Amino acid sequence: MNPASTPSIPPGAGATSSGATSGPVQDLEDVALLLHQASLAAWEIGDREGLTSEMHYLGLGVYLAQGNTVALLPADHVMSQSWPPVGPPAENDPARLVASAENRLRALRADVTPGLSDLVLEVCDLAREFREHTELDRVDRARQAEEAQRHGS
Amino acid sequence: MDRERAAGAHAPTGAAGPRHDGRSIGELLRDADHLARTLLMDLTAQDAPGLLRSWDRLVDAAAAAWTAIDRVGTNPAVQPPPGRDPDPMLRLHAVTEGIATTLDSARWPGPGPGSTVVEEISDNIDRVTDLLERSAVELPRHRPDIQSDVAAAQMRLMHTVYLSAHAVTSSLQQHGRQLRHGEQRPAQLANPGPPYAAGPTGRWVQRIGVCEGIAGHYVRGTAGGFAAAVAGEVMPRPEDPGRLHHELARWDVQVHRSLAADPSPHNLVLASRTQAFIAATALPLLTAAHHAGLVAGEDLQPLTNAVETSGDAWNQLASRWADLAPTSSRADSDLTRAAAHLRAAARELTHSPKGKPTATDIVERVDIVRALGSVQHALAAAVGVAHLTRDPAANPDLTGPARPLSIRAHNDTETANARQPYGGDAEDVLWVTPQDVFANKAVPLPRPVADNLALAARHVVSAAASATAATTPFGPFGHLADGNGTRARVQEPGRRTPTPPSESLNQCTSTPSRNCPTR
Numbered sequence: 001m002n003p004a005s006t007p008s009i010p011p012g013a014g015a016t017s018s019g020a021t022s023g024p025v026q027d028l029e030d031v032a033l034l035l036h037q038a039s040l041a042a043w044e045i046g047d048r049e050g051l052t053s054e055m056h057y058l059g060l061g062v063y064l065a066q067g068n069t070v071a072l073l074p075a076d077h078v079m080s081q082s083w084p085p086v087g088p089p090a091e092n093d094p095a096r097l098v099a100s101a102e103n104r105l106r107a108l109r110a111d112v113t114p115g116l117s118d119l120v121l122e123v124c125d126l127a128r129e130f131r132e133h134t135e136l137d138r139v140d141r142a143r144q145a146e147e148a149q150r151h152g153s
Numbered sequence: 154m155d156r157e158r159a160a161g162a163h164a165p166t167g168a169a170g171p172r173h174d175g176r177s178i179g180e181l182l183r184d185a186d187h188l189a190r191t192l193l194m195d196l197t198a199q200d201a202p203g204l205l206r207s208w209d210r211l212v213d214a215a216a217a218a219w220t221a222i223d224r225v226g227t228n229p230a231v232q233p234p235p236g237r238d239p240d241p242m243l244r245l246h247a248v249t250e251g252i253a254t255t256l257d258s259a260r261w262p263g264p265g266p267g268s269t270v271v272e273e274i275s276d277n278i279d280r281v282t283d284l285l286e287r288s289a290v291e292l293p294r295h296r297p298d299i300q301s302d303v304a305a306a307q308m309r310l311m312h313t314v315y316l317s318a319h320a321v322t323s324s325l326q327q328h329g330r331q332l333r334h335g336e337q338r339p340a341q342l343a344n345p346g347p348p349y350a351a352g353p354t355g356r357w358v359q360r361i362g363v364c365e366g367i368a369g370h371y372v373r374g375t376a377g378g379f380a381a382a383v384a385g386e387v388m389p390r391p392e393d394p395g396r397l398h399h400e401l402a403r404w405d406v407q408v409h410r411s412l413a414a415d416p417s418p419h420n421l422v423l424a425s426r427t428q429a430f431i432a433a434t435a436l437p438l439l440t441a442a443h444h445a446g447l448v449a450g451e452d453l454q455p456l457t458n459a460v461e462t463s464g465d466a467w468n469q470l471a472s473r474w475a476d477l478a479p480t481s482s483r484a485d486s487d488l489t490r491a492a493a494h495l496r497a498a499a500r501e502l503t504h505s506p507k508g509k510p511t512a513t514d515i516v517e518r519v520d521i522v523r524a525l526g527s528v529q530h531a532l533a534a535a536v537g538v539a540h541l542t543r544d545p546a547a548n549p550d551l552t553g554p555a556r557p558l559s560i561r562a563h564n565d566t567e568t569a570n571a572r573q574p575y576g577g578d579a580e581d582v583l584w585v586t587p588q589d590v591f592a593n594k595a596v597p598l599p600r601p602v603a604d605n606l607a608l609a610a611r612h613v614v615s616a617a618a619s620a621t622a623a624t625t626p627f628g629p630f631g632h633l634a635d636g637n638g639t640r641a642r643v644q645e646p647g648r649r650t651p652t653p654p655s656e657s658l659n660q661c662t663s664t665p666s667r668n669c670p671t672r
Binding site for chain 1: 190481492495
């Protein structure tokens, strides 16, 4: 994605008369928060697992997508939340957070939000990569459990 | 955003014009599939006439390619699963012939230009047929890998047709919606069929919808779907091992520029995590080099330790800078783009669609010497990047959001106390006030956080220097110890190891330098 050449939503476009955001701007803000939370969560796992953890690769992709999401917001936009909420560990699953971001993007229309299509593609690819990683991880664990059982017996 | 720009932003590398097209069958099919996906982006009602006009040419091309693939690789002993259409392309072609006949005499859309994207897809598929007819021999059909390769090619072809059909019907429906709004008549929700299939578009939506259904039935009817089918594709060696070198060089230039111009926390997080990613990319390449006999056993562990330490140091630094980078931070777009390209290029070498490859897989697919040379160069450049992170880390005026800084200060204090022989300072220091934490205000860095940030930056410099020193033998004109203990000269960059003859459908090309079975 090329955020420098991609026009973002015009300044002030998302503001209502009360100053609160609405519509696509709010949706993009929520997506940015979800992706930020996902990148932090992925890197936390990656830092625990070591340098070669797949989570580092995935976390980097999510962080890039977060930056591209913020680039679509109006230049003068002030986010209502500057930091993702701190929730219980069960809600901090990066795969689930990315899937939530993908789901949230479905509410947006490409003809109303310029530059949206590339972001959708990016986030969908990330969601797929997380699913593939989860599946490979599950297969690995099953194989290890089987080997452990074989050695034990 | 126009479709051509979208296509360019994510286009696979290696696309070429018609006269000097060196793409393989697999590459042509992947490019066609990619172009079909771009059709669905930013689709409008204005696209409907052009898409409809180009539809029959696309299906003609797909049918010819399908037949050619069938002749090459189908094992007559293998029957399609029960309930599966034995030849979906035949049905698709028959329906499209009917559409084309009606189109010639229809008032709408009438004569006019087609869709440039669909024409390009059709050109790609025509080249596939041409290559199959000119270059491919009867491959050993009994081999499971050939059968998987052929099945993957057919799936890509049908998937391309499926996406294109969906683009046509979606655009037609948008056209119908526009007509409805123009006529100010409500949509006929009680009638069967799409509610926005208005006027002349209605029958086209239905007829193209039949094609979409045939193609979609094939795609969804395969066990595991599209992804499972194309996983059987025989992937060629990365055709441009210079791609990693190019992206690493581009990253090096951009990260220096971006950090010199704007060492913001967001840019520093991105720079640090990407540098760690470069170190992580080096590790499987080193293991593969050892497997190929390029690195002696006793050299491998110190090498990987040095690189791993450097990568870990970068990650620790990134983790600290992330505390200061709120969600709203604006990224440097050039730095973001360079990181994204590097991520994709490195991934191509160290991963495969089936999961993490073994050292043998990497040696077979990658020019190890050249790849390691590129990575060593990047690790050497990392020392300069590390120095660029030191000054921002030592800035006494840094501020950040109270919540993460409070957590970090607490953790740093606990860690410091745990290291003390007698449990450390028992006094509990409140580094950030609860009011500031609740409001998540921007606050100055608590002292332990500031001290440890500066320490992490200094550690990165020394770890990067150690990794550079350890991996110097892999640089251009470096020396490696071979298994016998004598010192051998590394292959110079640009000299590739010989490519074995291809025996797969997807690797056949028109380029003479690539080996392909010929008649």
